[in-house]
Amino acid sequence: MRLAISAFAAFVLLLAAAASAQTGNNNSFQLKTGSGSDTKLLKVEFINDYIVHVSASPGDQFSFRKSLIIDESVKPSGNFKTEDKGDYILMTSSALKVRIDKSTERISFYDRDGHIILQEPENVCRTFADTNIMGENAYRILQTFLASPGEAFYGFGAHQNGIMNYRGEDVDLWQYNIVDIIPFMVSSKNYGILWDNYSRTKFGDYRDYISLNKTFELFTKEGNSGGLTAEYFEDENFQKLLIKRPEERIEHEYIDKNDPFPDGFEKVKSVRWEGFLKSNKEGLHKLRLYCSGYTKMWVGDSLVVDSWRQNWLPWTHIIKLDLKKGERKKIKIEWIHSGGYIGLKALPPSGENYDGIISLHSEVADQIDYYFVYGNNLDEVIKGYRYLTGKAPVMPKWAMGFWQCRERYKTQDELLEVVREYRKRKIPIDNIVQDWFYWKEDDWGNHDFDPSRFPDPEGMIKELHDSLNAHIMISVWPKFYVGTAHFEEFKKNGWLYMRNVDVGEKDWVGPGYVSTFYDPYSEGARKLYWKQIENKLFSKGIDAWWLDATEPDIHSNLSPEETLRRMGPTALGTPARYRNTYSLLNSKAVYEGQRLSNPDKRVFILTRSAFAGQQKYSAATWSGDVAARWYDFKVQIPAGLNFSLSGIPYWTTDIGGFAVEPRYENPSGKDLEEWRELNTRWFQFGAFCPLFRSHGQFPYREIFNISPEGHPAYESMVYYDKLRYRLMPYIYSLAGMVTFEDYTIMRALILDFPDDKNVFNISDQYMFGPAFLVNPVTDFKARSRKVYLPAGADWYDFYTGKKYTGGKSIAADAPYERIPLFVKAGSIIPIGPGIQYTGQKQADTLTLFVYAGGDASFVLYEDEGTNYNYEKGLYSTIEFKYDETDKELVIGERKGEFPGMLSERIINIVFINSDSPRPFEFNIKPDRVVNYNGKEVKIKL
Template sequence: MSEKGKMMKNILVWGALICAIYACGETSKSYEQVENGVVVYPTTGSAKGLKVTFVTDDIVKVEASATTAFDTTTSLVAVPEQVSVPIDIKEADGTLTLATDELIVTINQATGQVSYADAEGNPIMSEQNEGRAFEAITVEGKAGYTMSQKFDSPEDEGIYGLGQHQADEMNYKGKNEELFQYNTKVSIPFVMSTENYGILWDNYSLTRYGDERPYTNIDQFKLYDKTGKEGGLTATYYDDQNSEHVFVERVEDIIDYENLTTVENFPKDFPFANAKIVWEGQIEGSESGLFRFLCYYAGYTKLWINGELQFEKWRTAWNPSVAKFSADLKKGEKNDIKLEWIPDGGVSYIGLKALSPVDEAAQKQIAFSSEMGQNIRYYFMAGDNMDDVISKYRTVTGKAQVMPKWSMGFWQSRERYKTQDELLGALGEFRKRHIPIDNIVLDWSYWPKTEWGSHDFDLERFPDITGMIDKIHEQNARVMISVWPKFYHNTEHYKQFDAQGWMYKRAVEDSVKDWIYPGYIGSFYDAYSSGARKMFWDQIHDKLYTKGFDAWWMDASEPDILSNASIKYRKELSTPTALGPSTEYFNAYALQNAKGIYEGQRSVNNDERVFILTRSGFAGIQRFGAVTWSGDIGTRWEDMKAQISAGINFAMSGLPYWTMDVGGFCVEKRYERATEGSEDMKEWRELNTRWFQFGAFVPLFRVHGQYPFREVYNLAPETHPAYKSMLYYNKLRYKMMPYIYSLAGWTYTKDYTIMRGLAMDFSADKKVYDIGDQFMFGPSLMACPVYAYGARDREVYLPKSAGWYDAYSGEYYTGGQTITAQAEYERMPLFAKAGSIVTFGPEIEYTTQKPADPITVVVYAGADASFDLYEDEGTNYNYESGKFTSINLKWSESTKTLTIGEREGSFDGMLENRTFRIKVINKDNKGNIDDLSGYEEVKYSGQPVSVKG
């Protein structure tokens, strides 16, 4: 932070603190000392009780209650070990100061305002004075509170986290986000600052970050139709978009067709199949300022204000997404608006809402507001850097496991392999073509059509499932199976849950039918019940695990009982839970669902690492062997781009394992119909190629989607540049396995983050704060995906550092500049940081094919560098008891020497003796990742070895 920035932050935080201390002349009650902290009873403000305790000397737990009592229920999110923290407590002039070796926490005893500073007294951030609020709420007979907490924080910081969202936003400073779970949306109530602190908001209900107000309909504006008459916008419904035949024209003052309830307000009998709807006219704000808009859309959607296109998007009809934009409006001034919408199929979803302006300083505050809880509970954590903050987050929420080594290889999936022959045929084709692969996936609907949830197989299509799995394993691959928390009401498994009161019954009572023709009735089990979780695992164990499946795909874990239901009805469909009303426990279903599988599998086989792929997630899910993927995203360039910032922010929410459907899931019809040589086929292949290039550099490398088939040999012939590029990046991923698996090991040993926003490594360079289309893959490589059709270059910002090397040409660039990077069809821009190390192994087609020997150590010179090569047994949990090795590779720039340090640790089967090949790249000695020759070879037996570069 600049000196000016530090000064402004000091003024902001301490000014607020002094004001809070002296604004009230009342004498507060004396505090109560409790283990690791204090309890205070504020005399002003909404909180009547405040408990501040230390988890460690730099992690603080804050609980605020609307009464003098505190919530005693066990957190679903936090699992910190209780340790004794030495605290120096001082009381003076109505102020309590709690000091540890790392933090100084100051509490205004009158107002309950809490402020944070480092051990030297330098302010970090503070709760806002009178920034806490409670409002009583009763749901299903249970009392609770709607609650909010606001924080004054440094103006020039970057804010990241909040999970995975689809509006392509990177830096959340000054932005708003609704936190709820939905297909393609994963909400994590955690933020992390470039000022090296984090806040975990421990609440499971519908929550808003930023502005606590919900977006509201456009009738907040004065609206004029296309003739200038006040009252609403002109809505023209064309039943044939080609002839533009008008079915009906009417005036509408709201555009709210966002769910199964509100779509009933469309014109009766309007045919959507080939339709187009246009809303046009003018809007006029009742005040001046920046209005923030949110458009909820499916189908083809465009919106203009004053003739300027705000966005152009597409989503499949059944799976909407959101677009955000802002407009600076002046009071009393009319602004042209036009929304053009092509539904792209049957009944679809569209909505336009807005938030009126707020004071800019208020907008930049960190704020959380939640629909229901018993009291405010949050964790403040401070670190030396952003990695340290994430380590503190995992101290509170649990360690991430080292994923099995095979999971870091390539995953092939499709929606769906309909027979066991199709699945085995696909795997066999990979092996025949020598395309590296470790994992193949059996998606949904392998069961008899009327028996979803039975976990049985349709024997006509899967006559020998055990034999199928054996053949997969014989080909050195693993298999993951899709398992839903959903049960048709006629299945025996449903009846077992129902007999114990462990099914959500509303969907059955309302005869809600799913999308499988002609529609079947069922519901989801209550994952909040420990007994239900055990039963869910027992059923999976008996029907699936005993057959040899290696991994679990937990689909629809939001829970998605009825797609496109309103939030209100979604809560009604999933209540009551074993812990209370769904209003209070709305967001944590996936966490509990994964918990049951993880604990269940480890209870019967603690020698095989659990692997769970889940469509939703929550804070703490990393401790349950879970990877989250970004849901049923669209096959569009803008969707691909949005995954970059979505994945980065998910990782910066403290959860290290993330993936996506490479190529997108939901397919535009033009791609389904594309023929050889057509422009649509050309674009389809280029889209998949660019996405594949990107996918090779995220934590889990996984291809999946609807038709057309996504296997590389189905996407393009082997002579095509698309095929060649995808094969190249697949092989590169496998050659980099010593580097990649080390990163996986670090997630446990160092609480590391694999997919890294640039601010994590270059926080002093403020230009990186808003960059959401580049990221670090580990400490050494910067990936720069290409997300525009026909692009053969792209702008790349090289953060301030010792410099950067083009990974392909070895060309050196100074940091702190923007360049135009070449991006020919078959290559994505990739840069190595000067002062870094990348380790390469031999070419392999699956992760267990051969030991990682020799290992080529590529040093990118220009600054000192260090890399810890991690290895373990690859599939079991022995690393938890210390059975792993770490070899430190250290480059000294001053002496031009690489030192291979003493091997630390051991495990069964480790290589006692091995070969390292050392290659040094610098400004004068260019090198590329495709040619690792020109090395110096050394033998290594576990003792230090030094090599001059």
């Protein structure tokens, strides 16, 4: 039997399955069910004491497909016990108990003391529905669990929706320019679910949005039935009416799948839709507004959307309406377009309580595969994720410094002059980024510099390295113009997606050129991709790789159906099955290629998409081409926090926002001041992200191009840049913790304060490492902001040293030049000397800021910074410990060594407590000075 899953009501059906056969050993149990269930085979296997793999198949055998995300080193290990209890099987490890009910196949997870952690519903908990997609027979799969009261959910990658806690929300796991997909969810109950599926997946309500008139009865603004009033204007002020008519749908979302605009639309500058919605159902209705250009939407008298998006990258807004049956709700949309896209669709009430369940639905599968990951805290859960999918290598030390980028440096002189200017002004910088189009206009994919603009790329890179002490990252796409040499190399091996070529779709460059992407699912294609990069770029001295458009974004603004057609077929199967993993395989190509080519040089990759396991390829992700708007800035914070909770530790954003609305292109007056303040506030946030990178379209994003010296914007950005470099001993130690302890640098508050339920939904504050509470300012002209100081600790104002009690909210000062920044009582922060780049010198003078109020410890990690000798054990650590009772600081004995390590250094100690509220200063006078030679030192404070 194959249950249809078009309606969630299938979950209330009782299973009639009976166990007909069972097999097992100490670490796994396999159940072959009777004919009454969708599930024919069920396997539960302990990977280790904290991780359980569950597989459910609708067929007579399990799939033989190899997982793309589980690391090859993962093998079941540990001491487990499997017992037949008659009606159920009980599997036990030192940390978990797993119960499998034979008659219903229900799986329940308990801690070692028998407390329930997670369980499937008592009735139908998983379904399989036959489907044929892109010519492949497969299954649509649905798995559910019961949510506990008060439980919060996080993860799933980075989504631009401003949501922190996904309890009761919907998440669409579909790669998109500004969306990064990681199918890993973590819970406030200290477990995670790693969903091993690569097709489009939905958490929550999995139904597709439908046309407006299929959900509501529509009325004009005058109250007549038949549609909303649509008014088309010749001006942007909604004054010069050109066309007026009723419309039952607003669906202008894609190039290939679009309702026509009315005749004469070429003269239209703005459109207004206005009227009333009425539903014949009571309950929660959802509206999905998808738009580019300037868009405002009112429901009733409330403004619910105020958006600007670049024409080629629309985005969605979800509006929830709790309606009574027959109730009319007023709606108005105003759209100032630039030839772009807009659509409004809806969902009627589902009849299900999605707040009470965990629901995962995938479009293409052979079977259900998920990993239940448990821990004593969420750090341990993330550690379990990396155990399964691979550890994150230590990033090169220079990557933790400041990067400058713009779209784009047009010549090598432009690029070099920027770095020279930073050095001249003594503003620290480590990396300059060459964005796209350094090649000849018609030569995309050959990786050759245009000699008219970059006459001596080797000389340019040599000057960056030898004279300017900077690194260079370069943009490399998986894209190739038809007829280029590299295109032909891939084509002859059948390693290109040809539909885009066959339909003759041109891109946006010059007159437009036909292109396509290569297929990284082929091992041979991955090797060729690296070989081409190595020959043309790595051989010249390029340090790092910016892998752009890795969704893959072969062409923007196509419907999801056509997007899939352009991406395939892949070497492993249909694009529908593998859509979300392109970035993973593309990163694998570059990481493995460089490690073979130069085993001693650390790989660094920045890529626009993500998937589970990508961290093991030294790949960081940025949040895509977000808009330079206050709203878009604000939603970066929960996006980065959920991304980090998803297990991948390195994330960043375009400081200032990538795409610029017209009023900022050549701003003056009020617009100029807002532009400067937006960039300043974003920069302040960026200084406390795992990676620190300024980038965007014109206006130029260099600090000195945003504002002149002496302006608050300039002074603030320089301050936080210098602070980042002073914090380098702290930050680089966090990078060591990422690799050796599976640590997370950018930390949602639930990681460190899980017992304080006030933090569960906080989306605009976070910890940066164990010490700093970061509170970005995301509102224009705000000079104070509400800050919640989590319970369980006291807090020091970083700038004044004033101490506050935790567990309460305060109105914190936020002058233009500063964001509220607090340090947790019981912290040790190592501060280094002022440097202009990370490799300038080691921290021969180290200042320890010791914040009293609790026991504290911190481990300083050091290595050579650019090679993989740390994998051979060549690194050192020094542990600092402070005992609050004895007021004693212990500087531990240095452990380990590496070439070039400092044998001696000066360690200054600054002691801060409530009786001595000292502000942070770069050159603060220390309380004690220690000449440290690697031996343990004890100091009474």
